[in-house]
Amino acid sequence: MTRVAVLGAKGRMGSESVRAIGATDGLEVVAEIDQGDSLELITSSGAEVALDFTQPGVALDNVTWCVEHGVHVVVGTSGFDDERIAAVRTLLGDEPATGVLIVPNFSIGAILMMRFAETAAPFFESIEVIEMHHPDKIDAPSGTAVRTAELMAAAREAAGSTPLPDATTTDPDGARGARVADIPVHSVRARGFVASQQVLFGGAGEAFTIRHDSHDRTSFMPGVVAAVSGVSARPGVTVGLDAVLGL
Incomplete structure (x- = not known):
């Protein structure tokens, strides 16, 4: 069972993801985090993977926190640009143990x-x-x-x-x-x-x-489930779902 924390859980994509992950065998939502909630809920809940559907202004801080605490991250937040991706690569270093999967589109x-x-x-x-x-x-x-x-x-x-x-x-x-x-x-x-x-x-x-x-946003959910299920097997930064899907 993979334990998942959803960041931005009350938003349109976050709430749909909570339902889809909860309905998938082998996955469990253990923390629903939204604005004003502490990121400490990720580790206190025992989450192994964090799914970020927040805002561009805070997504990089969220990813940084997760990497520093050994939690794999799937980033679905819009606007996670090349500069932010480069910052994450630097943070992970040359021999990363944590996976960060950045997904421009989950469909x-x-x-x-x-x-x-x-x-x-x-x-x-x-x-x-x-x-x-x-x-x-x-x-x-x-x-x-x-x-x-x-x-x-x-x-x-x-x-x-x-x-x-x-x-x-x-x-x-x-x-x-x-x-x-x-x-x-x-x-x-x-x-x-x-x-x-x-x-x-x-x-x-x-x-x-x-x-x-x-x-409809349900079209993104198979990709969300695939990303959350596959991120831990891909240490370092991966952009796009292609590799996870075997393309």
């Missing part, structure tokens, strides 16, 4: 979407990403969009692809979107969406689109 479909996009990227001249989320999301672009762009850019670099064509010279209002690894990324925040993303590919005489939609 199995979204992970496959990223993998398919990475595979397709070197074969098309043009690429753009459009991500669509609910208006309560505090970060833009989404972690999934950033990760997708980075994976595609790396695949294109490895293949020796030419730069994306774009003759735009005047864009005072940012209509062409943000640039992530030199790939245009556009963020939509609108009521009615949970989490959606399109990756648009263009070549001479053809267009190709990969799209993924999460309609």
Whole structure:
């Protein structure tokens, strides 16, 4: 039985995760921690794994505390950027005993979407990403969009692809979107969406689109369960669920 503490347990993802973990054989929620609660509840409850669905401003402090106390961590908090990841790598050192799994998206479909996009990227001249989320999301672009762009850019670099064509010279209002690894990324925040993303590919005489939609937060729960179950077997920092899923 793996004992799990959920941080941000009263939030949308945290509360759904508490239910999913509690319904899974071999997993047990032993601490539900939210704003104002002490992190000491993690160790006093005997938790072996902490699942963090808090806020970007406190997530790194939470991870640091867990690593210093020998507790494995799954980070699902949005906005856990490269700077924070680098800080965790430094904290863990060269021979880490604790696992920190940072997951931009827990949806199995979204992970496959990223993998398919990475595979397709070197074969098309043009690429753009459009991500669509609910208006309560505090970060833009989404972690999934950033990760997708980075994976595609790396695949294109490895293949020796030419730069994306774009003759735009005047864009005072940012209509062409943000640039992530030199790939245009556009963020939509609108009521009615949970989490959606399109990756648009263009070549001479053809267009190709990969799209993924999460309609409900239950779609993330198989990934949450896989992450919580698998983090202890992966000491050090792991980004994404790919390795846990065997991709």
